Amino acid sequence: MKKSPEILLVDDNPADVVLVREALADTAHQSHVHFVVGSEEAIAFLGRTGRYQNTVRPDLMILDLNLPNRDGHKVLAEVKANPSLRRIPVVVFSSSGSTGDIHRSYELGANCYVSKPGDLKRFFAAVRAIEEFWFGYATVPKRENDERSSAARTAH
Amino acid sequence: MPTSTEEVAFAPIDAGKPGSSKLHVLLIEDSQLDIELVLKELRRGGFEPTSSVVQTQEAFRDEVRVCNPDVILADYNLPGWRGMEALEILRQEQLDIPVILVSGFIGEETAVEYIKQGATDYVLKGRLARLPNAIRRAMQERKLREQKKYAEEELAKKMLELARSNQELEQFASVASHDLREPLRMVATYTQLLAERYQGKLDETADKYIGYATDGALRMQTLIQDLLSLSRVGVEGPERTVVDCNLLLDEVLRDMTRVIEETGTVVERSALPEVVAGRSQVAELFQNLIENAIKFRGDRKPTVMVKADLVKQDWVFQVSDNGIGIAAESRENIFAVFHRLHARTEYAGNGIGLAICKKIVSQHGGSIWVESEPGQGSTFKFTLPGGGRQDPA
Numbered sequence: 001m002k003k004s005p006e007i008l009l010v011d012d013n014p015a016d017v018v019l020v021r022e023a024l025a026d027t028a029h030q031s032h033v034h035f036v037v038g039s040e041e042a043i044a045f046l047g048r049t050g051r052y053q054n055t056v057r058p059d060l061m062i063l064d065l066n067l068p069n070r071d072g073h074k075v076l077a078e079v080k081a082n083p084s085l086r087r088i089p090v091v092v093f094s095s096s097g098s099t100g101d102i103h104r105s106y107e108l109g110a111n112c113y114v115s116k117p118g119d120l121k122r123f124f125a126a127v128r129a130i131e132e133f134w135f136g137y138a139t140v141p142k143r144e145n146d147e148r149s150s151a152a153r154t155a156h
Numbered sequence: 157m158p159t160s161t162e163e164v165a166f167a168p169i170d171a172g173k174p175g176s177s178k179l180h181v182l183l184i185e186d187s188q189l190d191i192e193l194v195l196k197e198l199r200r201g202g203f204e205p206t207s208s209v210v211q212t213q214e215a216f217r218d219e220v221r222v223c224n225p226d227v228i229l230a231d232y233n234l235p236g237w238r239g240m241e242a243l244e245i246l247r248q249e250q251l252d253i254p255v256i257l258v259s260g261f262i263g264e265e266t267a268v269e270y271i272k273q274g275a276t277d278y279v280l281k282g283r284l285a286r287l288p289n290a291i292r293r294a295m296q297e298r299k300l301r302e303q304k305k306y307a308e309e310e311l312a313k314k315m316l317e318l319a320r321s322n323q324e325l326e327q328f329a330s331v332a333s334h335d336l337r338e339p340l341r342m343v344a345t346y347t348q349l350l351a352e353r354y355q356g357k358l359d360e361t362a363d364k365y366i367g368y369a370t371d372g373a374l375r376m377q378t379l380i381q382d383l384l385s386l387s388r389v390g391v392e393g394p395e396r397t398v399v400d401c402n403l404l405l406d407e408v409l410r411d412m413t414r415v416i417e418e419t420g421t422v423v424e425r426s427a428l429p430e431v432v433a434g435r436s437q438v439a440e441l442f443q444n445l446i447e448n449a450i451k452f453r454g455d456r457k458p459t460v461m462v463k464a465d466l467v468k469q470d471w472v473f474q475v476s477d478n479g480i481g482i483a484a485e486s487r488e489n490i491f492a493v494f495h496r497l498h499a500r501t502e503y504a505g506n507g508i509g510l511a512i513c514k515k516i517v518s519q520h521g522g523s524i525w526v527e528s529e530p531g532q533g534s535t536f537k538f539t540l541p542g543g544g545r546q547d548p549a
Contacts, residue, residue: 015342022349066338095338118341118377120348 005135006143008058009035010042010075011093012067016116020062023127029135034058039071043078046085057143058088060134063110065094065101073104080109087141091130179203179291182225184239185258186211193284194229194258201288213237217245225253227291230275232259232266243274252301254294258287329387337380344373375506382508386493389437389515399435401428401473405462408442412450419458421450426463429471431540437516438540442475444509445536449477451503454531469541470522476535482528490526513538 007024011017017035024031034055036042042063045052061079065072072094079085089111094101097115105113114130117123134140179198185191191209198205208223210216211234220228228246230239243255257270257278267278276294279287347370355363409416409423416423423446431438442462449460456478464473482490482497489495493511513536517524522539 013338013342015346019345019349095341116341118337118344119374120345120352123345 005029005031005060005131006056006058007031007033007131008042008045008061009033010037010039010061010067010072011035011064012037013064016064019120019123020127023124024131027128027131029131031131031135032056038067039069039075042075046079046082046088059140059143060130061088061090062093062130063090065092065096065105073108076105076108076110089134089138089140091134093126093130177203179205179227180223180225181205181207182216182220182223182228182253183207183209184211184216184228184230184234184242185209186231186234190231190258190281193281194287197284197287198291201285201291203288203291213241213245216242217249220245220251220253221249227294228253228255229258229287230255232257232262232270240270240273243270247274252298254291254298256287256290256294258284325387329384337377340373340376340380344370344377347373379506379508382506382512385440386508386512386515389512389519395434396432397435398430399433399438400430401438401464404435404439405442408439408446412443412446415447415450419450419453421453421458421460424459424461428462428464428473429466431471433520433540434516437519441513441516441538444513445475448509448536449475449479449534451505452477452479452534454478454480454533467539470539471541472537472539474535474537476533478533481530481532481534482526483530484528487526487528491524 009017009020011020020035021033024033034045036045041052042061044050045055046058046061048055048057063072063075067075072092076090076092079088079090086109090109092105092110092113093116094113095116102113112130114126117126181194181198183191183194185194191207195205195207208219208225210219228242230242232239239255239257246253246255254276255274257267257275258281259278260281262278262280270278276297277290279290347366351363351366351370354366405425405428415421446460446462450458459478461476462474464471466472486497490497491510491514492507494507495511496505496507498505514524517538517540521541524536524538526534526536528534
């Protein structure tokens with residue numbers, strides 16, 4: 001049986017976390033949505049340190065830019081600079097539509113930038129489209145392979 | 157005997173004479189006789205003079221600060237210095253006090269050199285009768301200089317204030333774009349979620365209230381978006397390029413395909429020129445005007461016509477329709493922001509579109525106006541400077 005996708009949602013707005021979960025509640029992919037509220041938690045989750053030691057490695061990260069201290073870009077930069085994390089696709093999902101934020105995100109290696117729609121139907125549609133694209137159409141690196149290859153590198 | 161500095165106050169002989177005025181002069185002079193001649197001439201000329209007298213540079217430097225004279229009268233032939241240094245000292249001390257050279261003899265070249273260095277005038281001792289008027293003129297000039305300086309300072313202050321208030325406005329726009337939109341998005345999405353989940357589960361009144369709340373939030377989102385567009389017209393001075401208005405209109409109409417088809421609008425167009433303008437701004441201009449032309453259609457099949465004519469040096473564009481038209485008394489204010497002529501239930505909108513049009517046209521140095529026959533249609537006209545070279549392509 002095909003494994004459910006694991007999605008890490010980084011967003012400090014609980015209302016948006018609820019909306020994303022609502023949007024993905026009844027879809028065919030049955031994604032597991034994990035969420036963290038800040039940049040430090042996100043890095044800890046991905047590195048499986050501290051209280052996140054037993055978490056899974058996500059197949060996709062959905063990242064809000066508007067974290068405390070405007071730290072979204074920092075998380076993005078750290079993930080894309082880290083050889084063992086950089087293959088995780090990152091979808092920036094932000095309420096900002098500013099050209100500066102969009103350019104910077106792609107420069108830092110974001111795989112996609114989606115503005116949070118202000119209308120519920122479109123918000124749900126956007127979140128479902130992200131899930132459908134990344135797990136219905138795109139091919140993403142397999143979790144196991146990734147871990148084996150990074151383990152192999154460490155052994156050398 | 158004159159000392160190095162001496163305060164000499166004379167009884168005001170001409171005190172009763174109309175127009176007499178107090179005057180403090182600083183004399184650079186070593187002849188007591190000349191001092192008295194000068195003062196006598198000043199009294200005769202309608203002044204009530206008081207005076208300080210100095211003979212050396214050091215004394216001058218000290219005294220000019222202390223006595224704050226209205227005018228300095230300098231003899232050119234003093235032992236040790238020639239008055240020219242006085243001008244230099246005034247410059248160093250940043251004092252704007254008129255200096256008039258008073259001398260027994262002075263060559264034209266020397267006089268010119270003095271004036272170049274900043275002296276206001278020169279008067280020969282043999283012709284002292286000229287002195288009062290020379291002083292009046294010097295003081296008048298000084299007053300004008302002060303007023304000019306004051307005006308310039310005020311202007312600089314105002315410019316600074318303006319720059320600051322512009323900056324605040326930009327910041328406000330940015331706050332509106334991010335910090336206001338975010339909570340508003342929460343209100344909009346969650347009232348919609350409420351509606352979706354609880355529609356029909358409460359009662360009819362509750363459904364209606366949720367509907368009002370949702371509608372209000374969505375409208376405010378559009379409003380903020382439009383306000384931002386309006387403020388950006390001013391902030392982002394767009395790059396001006398040569399814009400082929402035919403291609404631009406193609407694009408605008410392509411974006412509007414759906415509304416054009418849905419309303420069965422017929423678009424007629426003639427060849428348009430090239431203009432030097434901000435491309436996206438002119439696109440927005442066309443789009444707003446054509447949208448309005450379609451929105452305010454009447455019962456007839458809507459027809460929109462776009463054309464341009466060269467009038468003198470400028471292109472006059474026009475977008476005309478066969479819609480409901482605008483009553484004469486309403487035409488004046490339609491370009492003001494938030495100005496709406498119709499109830500929201502009749503025609504949606506928030507009264508920003510034409511304000512944006514006006515701002516775009518003004519930024520390009522043009523003007524915009526409307527001609528209309530109520531019931532027959534409206535024609536919006538605007539000018540864009542075209543240099544008057546290119547014919548419609």
